[in-house]
Amino acid sequence: MEERISVGLGELHVSNEKHHTLVAHGLGSCVGVVAYDKINKVGGMLHIMLPNAGPEVTNCKRAKYADSGIPLLFEEIEKFGGKKKFFVIKIAGGARMFNVQSKSSIFDIGDRNIETVKYVLGNIGVRVHGEDLGLNYGRTMHLFIDTGKVLIRTFGKGEKEI
C-alpha cells in the first residue's frame, strides 16, 4: 500500500521504504531537489525556499536554503546507505508566480533559487539528470522510492515524468 509523505516548505525527507512516495506540494518559487540512489534504492527530497542561509541559521532550518540544504540532503541519504556516485538528481520549481512590478526583489526569487541550486550541485560535482524549472506555474513533485521515478503534476498543465 503506497504511503505518501509530504515534504513541506523548508523540509527534507529521506526514505528507503519501497511503499513510500515523497511529495512536495505546490512548488511555486521554491525548488524541490530529489536525489536517488538506484542501486541501493534510497532517496530523498528537499524543499528549499531561499537560495542562501545567513550566518544565523541553526541546524533545524538548514533545509530551508539551497546552499545548506543540498549538503544536508546528501548527508542524510548517505546515512541510509546511499552512495553519492550512484545519485540521480532531479530538480523542479523556481517559477515566477506573480508578474509584479515592485521595488521588492522577491519575485526574482525563483530564478535565484534555480541558479543557486545548480551552482551548489555543480560545486559538489553531481550532474542534474532531469529538470522542470521556471516559467509561471506551480508544480507538485513526487518521488517514488521503489523505482526512483519522479513525476511532476501541475494545475491545468498536465503531468510529466522528468
Next chain:
Amino acid sequence: METKTTLKKEQLQSLKKAITAGMNGAAAALTEMIGKEISVTTPMVDLVVLNDVSDLIGGPETGVVGIYISIEGDINGHIILMLHLKSAYHLVDLLMEKAKGETVALDEMDSSALEEVGNIAASFFMKTLGDYTSFEMVPSPPCLGVDMASALLSSVLVDVSKAAEQVLIMETIFSISSEHVRGFFFLFPDSDSLEKLLTKIRKL
C-alpha cells in the same frame, strides 16, 4: 526553534480590531464600485505556522485565484486576496451581472475585474488601517494568478519567513446582496512591520 514573534491574546484582539476597521473601509469602497451592498466579516485573525497556511484554504494543491498587492511605506509587506476557483467564478457572475454559474473560466475582462476588487479591497484596507495607526502605506498595482494555493502563497511567504516561522493571516467573508463569497485576505507584514504595528496599536 523559538519564533521571534509571539502574540498575546490581547495583542491579537487589538490587531483584530484594527484589521476589522480596515476591512470595513474596504467593504464600503467595494459597495460603491459594484453598486450592490457588500459587507465583509473577518471571523479569524491568527498567527499560523508556515506549512499550515495552505491547509486553511483546503490544501496545498487547491485551485485558487490569488490577487497580489504589495505594501510599501511605514509598513512593508504583502497582501493576497485568495478565492477558490468556484468562488472567483461566482464573484465574476455578480460583478458582471451574469447568471449564476455562467462563468466557468476567466477571460481577460473577468481577470481585470477581479484584480480591481483586490485593488480596491487592499487600497481601502490600507487607507483605513493607516488612518487608525497613522502609518503611511502605499499599495502596488494588483496582479492576478490562477494556480495551486501553495504555489502562490509560498512565493510570497519566502519574503516574510526569513525571520519567523509563523505568519499573520485572516479569513474574510464577502457578502454581496445576501450571496456569500468566501475569500481569504492574507496580510503578511514583514517581521519589523508586525512589531511596529503591535507597538502602535498597544498605545491606541
